[in-house]
């Protein structure tokens with residue numbers, strides 16, 4: 001999860017759909033904008049190029065029990081179906097970090113391990129950060145159904161591919177740091193719009209003694 005710059009004003013259909021009895025919060029102006037603002041990535045697991053995107057409500061509307069949440073542009077997020085369902089368990093209803101308002105990388109430490117991930121809170125007393133760390137971990141590890149096992153495996157494998165590309169490009173960069181091509185490649189892999197950016201940026205953040213000049217790419 002990385003900081004997202006949400007664009008304004010809100011898509012026009014939200015105001016008119018809110019006046020209808022069963023209005024839709026998924027008109028194409030909303031989905032097009034969310035896809036663009038969120039860089040075509042699930043804001044929770046950071047899988048890019050979603051085949052099953054969904055419009056997710058940061059604060060759940062519980063079958064429109066909270067109608068004010070349904071069409072609120074600030075409450076709509078771009079999410080994969082897997083993460084949407086994991087988040088929908090009830091235990092995250094108190095609220096996770098709003099990555100459009102707060103920078104998750106300042107609250108959470110994202111670590112890549114050999115075949116797993118870890119997400120830790122930098123401020124354990126921050127309940128939102130704690131919930132968010134747990135949610136992100138679950139989207140890679142909650143394998144309580146066959147479908148979820150496959151979804152988690154898919155995310156871990158995609159993350160490993162992205163990680164290996166980063167390792168390879170960092171090696172090239174270390175060998176020839178003055179190569180414009182090498183620097184450009186590493187920079188693009190560390191941009192917030194890239195897949196699994198929080199984990200890749202976290203990896204470099206822990207190795208700034210080795211790559212001090214890359215600090216500007218991850219702040």
Ligand SMILES: [Zn+2]
Pocket residue numbers: 042043044045046047079080081082083084139
């Ligand atoms: Zn996801």
